[in-house]
Amino acid sequence: MQSIALQITAGALAVLTAGFAWVMYTSGGPLRSEAATHAAYRLRHILFLAALVAGAAIAAATLFPWPHDAHASAITRKIDVKARQWAWELSGQQAAVGDVVEFTLTTxxxxxxxxxxxxxxxxxxxxxxxxxxxxxxxxxxxxxxxYQILCMEYCGLAHHAMVAHIDVAVTGAAASK
Ligand SMILES: [Cu+2]
Structure with missing residues (x-):
């Protein structure tokens, strides 16, 4: 996924760079006729609208599912998680397939x-x-x-020892379907 993102970004940057280079090499010449200026402005309008439409389409296609907080009304289990140097203290370690678990995190x-x-x-x-x-x-x-819970921020000498786990069973909502 990261390498695809990198390639897309590199490709887009290359196109952008080529565009800038083209403008640099073609500017500075004699003034263009009024008709040519009109045509250039029209092209700019078209490109702007195309960018607007493409931007809206890409945003709409990649933002779903929406809203991102859709799970809020579907919480089926709550687990309190207390972090300290260097352990996780969980109020529960069991869940079932289909559960929407809300983790409440404090340190x-x-x-x-x-x-x-x-x-x-x-x-x-x-x-x-x-x-x-x-x-x-x-x-x-x-x-x-x-499922494992690991500490993702270096928090001292035994940071690596902050490991806990949650067992997710094939019972509950999914099994009753
Ligand atoms: Cu930590």
Whole structure:
């Protein structure tokens, strides 16, 4: 995914650079006729409208599902997570496939980073855990297995030891369907 994004960005930058270079090399010549100026302005209008339409279409296509807080009304389980140097204290470690879990995150000392990893060690949710703040993050569990919680912000000597897990069972909403 990152390499695709990099290639798209590099390609877009190359096009942009070529455009700037073209303007640089073609400007500075004699003044153009009024008709040519009119044609240039019309082209600019068309390009502007095309960019506007493309921007709106790309935004609409990539923002869904919308609203992003759609899970808020569907919370089926709540887990309090207290971070400290150097452990996670969870009010529960069980969930079921289909559960929308709301994690309430606090820390008793320094900043930590809550990172939730699925059974394939892919990051599926993350949130900063900050002193003096209560942060919330929700995740819908769509696969059973052992999910890991790791600290994503270096918080001292035993930062790497901040590991906890959530067991997601094939029961509950999904199994009753
Ligand atoms: Cu930490």
């Amino acid at each position: 008793s000392d320094v900043s930590h980073g809550f990172g939730l990893y699925d059974p394939d060690n892919r990051l599926v949710a993350q949130m900063q855990v900050m002193p003096g703040f209560t942060n919330k993050v929700r995740h819908q569990f769509d696969r059973p297995g052992k």
